[in-house]
Amino acid sequence: MRLLSDDSALRPRLAALDRSPWCLPALVVAVGAATCLGMWLRIPWLLPALQALAGYPFFAAACAGAAPGRAAGRVLIFALIAGAVVTALVANAPRDHYASAVPFGVAYRDDMLAFIRSGGVRGEEATPALFLPRHAVHFVGFVILSFVTAGFGALALGAWLLDYMSYYVGSLVALAAQGGDPQRTLLLSWAPYALVRVLGYALAGSGLATLALAPRSSGKRAAWLALAAGAGLAVVDVIAKAQLAPWYGRSLLDALTHPAMR
Numbered sequence: 001m002r003l004l005s006d007d008s009a010l011r012p013r014l015a016a017l018d019r020s021p022w023c024l025p026a027l028v029v030a031v032g033a034a035t036c037l038g039m040w041l042r043i044p045w046l047l048p049a050l051q052a053l054a055g056y057p058f059f060a061a062a063c064a065g066a067a068p069g070r071a072a073g074r075v076l077i078f079a080l081i082a083g084a085v086v087t088a089l090v091a092n093a094p095r096d097h098y099a100s101a102v103p104f105g106v107a108y109r110d111d112m113l114a115f116i117r118s119g120g121v122r123g124e125e126a127t128p129a130l131f132l133p134r135h136a137v138h139f140v141g142f143v144i145l146s147f148v149t150a151g152f153g154a155l156a157l158g159a160w161l162l163d164y165m166s167y168y169v170g171s172l173v174a175l176a177a178q179g180g181d182p183q184r185t186l187l188l189s190w191a192p193y194a195l196v197r198v199l200g201y202a203l204a205g206s207g208l209a210t211l212a213l214a215p216r217s218s219g220k221r222a223a224w225l226a227l228a229a230g231a232g233l234a235v236v237d238v239i240a241k242a243q244l245a246p247w248y249g250r251s252l253l254d255a256l257t258h259p260a261m262r
Contacts, residue, residue: 014060017058018067055155072203084166116249206226
């Protein structure tokens with residue numbers, strides 16, 4: 001579905017934004033400010049909406065310019081800034097102070113802590129039969145939203161997934177500060193397969209949004225390549241998770257445990 005015609009009056013404005021030397025600094029400031037505001041207000045579901053509103057113009061500008069790779073790069077910057085802000089705020093606030101700002105954050109955190117305390121052998125994270133359906137629903141929903149909304153709805157969905165994972169990471173760091181190794185915990189907190197997932201979503205969403213926003217005569221090959229790469233990384237994610245989850249759980253348990261208790 002093409003949502004931006006070739007003669008749309010928005011094209012010159014998006015092109016100007018895409019070429020601006022201030023594009024990346026503005027993206028960083030906009031996403032950081034939107035994340036701080038959403039966390040401060042603590043209104044359920046407002047946070048990912050604000051983040052998507054802040055980041056979408058920069059993402060759409062690259063997609064309209066038939067540059068899905070550049071769009072994916074901006075999504076990764078979006079993820080880095082949003083994730084860092086949520087992690088820092090949660091790690092330095094009273095327990096669950098920001099729970100209402102991040103729906104599912106507490107539930108996900110508690111599920112992951114149970115998985116870690118088991119040494120990486122129990123829970124959804126360690127059980128493909130449980131995590132595969134959730135991954136499939138998330139990815140299919142992401143693809144549909146990317147196609148129907150030219151990436152905006154997918155950016156909001158991706159922001160929510162990122163936010164509750166960052167809530168978990170911030171909670172881990174706060175827990176480690178009570179007697180573990182906060183630096184090591186932070187380093188290990190994002191599993192390698194989760195990083196693969198973020199990249200896969202960024203590429204798939206950028207490819208689909210480019211198909212909707214780029215001029216009819218350009219960008220199709222790059223868009224389809226980005227979509228294929230993103231789908232491939234989504235498969236790599238679940239395979240890697242099935243293999244690496246036990247190691248991930250054991251490593252974090254070691255980082256969270258005080259040396260005197262080992």
